[in-house]
Amino acid sequence: MREWISAQWLRNTVLLAFWLGLWGQISVANVVSGVAAIATVRFIAPTEPTTSRIRIHPIGVIALAGRMVWDLVTSSLNVAMLSLVPNGPRRASSLVVEHEMADADPFVVTTMTQMIGVTPGTLVTGIERRGEHAVLEVHGLGIEQGALRAQVTSLEARVRRAFEVTS
Amino acid sequence: MTLVLQASLVVLLGCAALAGLRVVTGRTLVDRAVAFDLVLALAINGLAIGVLLRPTWRAEDVILVATLLGVVGTLAVAPVRGTERLMIASVWTSVVDGLVIVAAVIGAMFAVSATLGVFRLRDAYGRMHAASKPATLSAVCFLGAAALRADDPAVSTKLIVALVLQLVVGPIGAHLLGIAARQSGVELVSPDQAAPSDAATRASNASTSRGDSTR
Numbered sequence: 001m002r003e004w005i006s007a008q009w010l011r012n013t014v015l016l017a018f019w020l021g022l023w024g025q026i027s028v029a030n031v032v033s034g035v036a037a038i039a040t041v042r043f044i045a046p047t048e049p050t051t052s053r054i055r056i057h058p059i060g061v062i063a064l065a066g067r068m069v070w071d072l073v074t075s076s077l078n079v080a081m082l083s084l085v086p087n088g089p090r091r092a093s094s095l096v097v098e099h100e101m102a103d104a105d106p107f108v109v110t111t112m113t114q115m116i117g118v119t120p121g122t123l124v125t126g127i128e129r130r131g132e133h134a135v136l137e138v139h140g141l142g143i144e145q146g147a148l149r150a151q152v153t154s155l156e157a158r159v160r161r162a163f164e165v166t167s
Numbered sequence: 168m169t170l171v172l173q174a175s176l177v178v179l180l181g182c183a184a185l186a187g188l189r190v191v192t193g194r195t196l197v198d199r200a201v202a203f204d205l206v207l208a209l210a211i212n213g214l215a216i217g218v219l220l221r222p223t224w225r226a227e228d229v230i231l232v233a234t235l236l237g238v239v240g241t242l243a244v245a246p247v248r249g250t251e252r253l254m255i256a257s258v259w260t261s262v263v264d265g266l267v268i269v270a271a272v273i274g275a276m277f278a279v280s281a282t283l284g285v286f287r288l289r290d291a292y293g294r295m296h297a298a299s300k301p302a303t304l305s306a307v308c309f310l311g312a313a314a315l316r317a318d319d320p321a322v323s324t325k326l327i328v329a330l331v332l333q334l335v336v337g338p339i340g341a342h343l344l345g346i347a348a349r350q351s352g353v354e355l356v357s358p359d360q361a362a363p364s365d366a367a368t369r370a371s372n373a374s375t376s377r378g379d380s381t382r
Contacts, residue, residue, distance in 0.1 A: 021328035083287055
């Protein structure tokens with residue numbers, strides 16, 4: 001059984017990796033200054049405290065990442081075609097649907113929003129909380145309403161297969 | 168390869184000029200913000216090409232700063248957005264050269280379509296899609312190519328950081344602009360009347376965009 005990781009520490013780790021990437025190399029000084037910088041940033045700009053714990057499923061993550069790359073390519077082609085074809089802009093649908101999530105976990109909501117941002121012709125234009133659930137308002141370009149709903153629903157299932165979250 | 172890169176640069180400059188025009192003439196504040204993002208993304212692409220053409224030119228820090236500037240800039244206009252790059256080192260030079268050429272051609276094509284989309288699509292939301300997706304892929308192409316060719320691993324790493332940032336920040340910026348647009352009541356434009364096959368889409372459009380004006 002894999003371990004549950006605290007969302008806080010996952011975030012700190014990602015920030016440190018980002019810091020090291022900015023400097024371009026790993027050294028003791030870079031790690032120490034990175035830890036100091038992250039502590040400072042977290043102190044100056046504290047985020048809402050979260051008690052979420054995450055269990056990462058590597059196969060699910062790889063599937064999700066592969067899907068993200070594929071989505072980025074196809075969504076770019078899709079929007080590019082709409083922009084280039086003579087009648088494309090006039091025929092492209094532009095609509096909004098709401099998607100109610102299974103819960104309102106910030107990590108899952110953030111991941112979903114990010115991935116919808118790279119999926120063919122979709123963009124999150126609003127997030128609100130309704131009781132226990134987060135509701136995403138998703139804008140679709142050049143896609144049918146039913147297809148858009150199905151796409152967002154299957155994306156949530158894929159995200160939850162990659163990241164098991166508990167509060 | 169130099170020829171392809173120079174041609175890409177010319178294409179990018181053309182796109183940047185058009186996008187710059189859009190920054191001035193955009194119909195709404197949101198449109199101008201979208202265009203501004205596009206100009207920045209194109210500038211980053213141009214810098215990546217610069218690195219490819221002159222390997223001794225250390226522009227990776229400028230690229231990172233420009234990426235972060237993209238975030239801050241959009242934050243200033245509405246609520247946000249940004250940019251970045253890829254990996255691996257030298258050795259198999261000819262393979263890498265081939266990849267660079269392919270990336271440059273694809274990247275230039277996407278830059279053109281993003282620019283056209285920003286002008287042609289009919290509502291602000293559509294134009295956000297145009298600016299965020301093809302522009303992101305275009306930046307990924309050029310930054311990835313530059314990272315592949317860089318001799319210094321530290322440079323490659325920074326370019327990859329920029330690439331990943333681009334992937335992360337692009338959608339965030341579009342998302343924030345989208346929220347701003349919805350909240351300020353920017354309207355959805357239905358498909359043209361001249362396309363009857365889309366009648367169903369139009370009907371559902373009307374039902375789901377309710378509340379637009381009351382938000």
